[in-house]
Amino acid sequence: MVLEQLINECKKNCPKAQEQLYLLFAKNFFGVCLKYSSSYADAQDNLQDGFLLIFRKIGQFSNKGSFEGWAKRIIINNVLQKYKGVRFMEVLDDTIADVELDIDHDNISLDFLMQIIHELPDQYRIVFSLYVLDGYSHKEISEMLYISTGTTKSNLFRARLILKEKIEKITEIKHESSVK
Numbered sequence: 001m002v003l004e005q006l007i008n009e010c011k012k013n014c015p016k017a018q019e020q021l022y023l024l025f026a027k028n029f030f031g032v033c034l035k036y037s038s039s040y041a042d043a044q045d046n047l048q049d050g051f052l053l054i055f056r057k058i059g060q061f062s063n064k065g066s067f068e069g070w071a072k073r074i075i076i077n078n079v080l081q082k083y084k085g086v087r088f089m090e091v092l093d094d095t096i097a098d099v100e101l102d103i104d105h106d107n108i109s110l111d112f113l114m115q116i117i118h119e120l121p122d123q124y125r126i127v128f129s130l131y132v133l134d135g136y137s138h139k140e141i142s143e144m145l146y147i148s149t150g151t152t153k154s155n156l157f158r159a160r161l162i163l164k165e166k167i168e169k170i171t172e173i174k175h176e177s178s179v180k
Contacts, residue, residue, distance in 0.1 A: 010058050035129040036079040050075040116166045124159035
């Protein structure tokens with residue numbers, strides 16, 4: 001079935017079309033849920049909740065623009081709703097410098113990188129994922145999370161600082177073990 005046809009069938013609450021749409025996008029959207037959820041199990045729950053919401057709101061999709069982009073936004077917003085009570089570190093200084101992450105791709109695996117991103121405190125992981133992994137601007141993030149742009153910058157700075165320290169630590173350990 002063509003995507004547009006699938007969407008139209010989903011608008012009629014056709015279970016077979018909903019299943020096909022789920023199978024088409026579940027893997028990609030699970031990756032999105034993993035970036036924002038605090039655990040693998042939470043990501044699974046958020047994926048299911050997100051798809052239920054997509055199917056509830058699919059009548060609002062006007063077939064203009066990307067369905068995947070529209071649905072991804074619903075998935076992200078659904079996950080972010082779970083973190084409404086998260087306290088974001090308020091900005092103390094609006095002149096925050098950028099922390100550069102120097103990643104040695106020979107010594108740092110993508111799995112390790114995703115693991116340490118996932119270990120970040122919720123407020124840092126969410127802002128880091130929105131900004132770095134999904135390309136939202138500080139203004140968009142501040143609107144999504146109801147915080148100031150200075151706060152998004154501060155949380156991004158702190159996330160990068162934590163990641164940099166962990167990457168430097170693992171690089172140092174690997175270097176020491178290779179010298180021995």
